[in-house]
Amino acid sequence: MGRTRTFDESDATRSALGVFWGHGFDGAAVPDLERATGLSRSSIYHAFGSKRGLFDAAVSAYLDQVVRPRLAPLQADAVASGALAEYLRGLRHVMAEPTLPLAAHGCLLLNAATAPVGTDEGLRQVIREYREELAAAMQRGAEAARPDLDAASVAALATACTAHVVAAMTLVRVDSDGACELLDNALALLGASAPSAAAAPVSPERADG
Amino acid sequence: MGRTRTFDESDATRSALGVFWGHGFDGAAVPDLERATGLSRSSIYHAFGSKRGLFDAAVSAYLDQVVRPRLAPLQADAVASGALAEYLRGLRHVMAEPTLPLAAHGCLLLNAATAPVGTDEGLRQVIREYREELAAAMQRGAEAARPDLDAASVAALATACTAHVVAAMTLVRVDSDGACELLDNALALLGASAPSAAAAPVSPERADG
């Protein structure tokens, strides 16, 4: 048949993710994407159909390569008792480092939720599923962390963790200190009035993970 | 001296607020602002200097006419014990009504925080102050609501309420049910293990726009 593709599609997607993460869908210009991917415009449009198609690919890469690796311990068959605290500490750690994309730009999907592109029904659905995946992971983490609590309290704790994580990711761009305080508070709630020795050592002053 | 102004600046600002709230700073086009304000382009630029100047005026109007009226009971000299719960219920009420701007578009400032314009240092400062004002109000509300708790627990509760409110406003645009659940959870946390049945009677007024 014809000529074979000389670039790696997932490499291009990853490069585009960097641009979309930094500037948002609407703020990312096609020339930016050309520069980041090293591809010409026609190659991008041939491979992804549109700027939006490339964004969808970048969203998928974001979920697979950024979100889920971090959630993995909370999605495994067996969840460690300290997994949720570890997740929150890890998040706090990357949010405190301004050079990392999460601290500099927040969450790609939450940013999209409040942007003009967030009115697109397909994207809204993706974001709802993202929120559900996050909430489910928090729930499993809370169950593992606090077996001493009744179901309702565990659910409330899980929802609270979700809220703290979402709020931190929303604010980190303009107020990284405030975002870290939110994550510290989630850790404090997680360990509050814990009678079990499983209470993870929570030291909110620590900057490292 | 010369001719006097024939339009009311605060009327124009309020009209512009509607546009910026719905589309964000970057998504709002100057022709949209002309249409909404009823002013011609030159009048807008003469009165506000730039699109950005008009946005700053709209932000100020948003704080004074949308945010603070709702926070007022939490900022008064004496805070009622049920004021925070009332605030959360009121917020939940407007978030459940899709025709109201808060439910349809979320928070103007939090949306700006995650948008390209959110990199502007002046705007970042405004958003940080907004967050602080919100957190201070939550703190006072939590103190009034839960005099039975020690200071650290009250502070944790206040921060948790802030997190739930911020997260709800971030998500409401794509997932109003999820946003309402977050506010319900904040209410549950607020009343958790409450010795008194001080739950204030529900009166979801103030469906402002």
Added chain:
DNA sequence: CGGTTAGTGTACCGACCGATCCAATATATA
């Protein structure tokens, strides 16, 4: 009144937007 000054509306500016077209290129198959 007339003169001065400021508010207003129209037309227009250069720049950039996402998207498309097409000629040129490169490679897998026959």
Added chain:
DNA sequence: TATATATTGGATCGGTCGGTACACTAACCG
């Protein structure tokens, strides 16, 4: 090697962006 087919890059499309220039108009003041 010949041919077919897919990839690639440059030129270009119509549309819209935020912002400006300028003529016109209205109203305060001497």
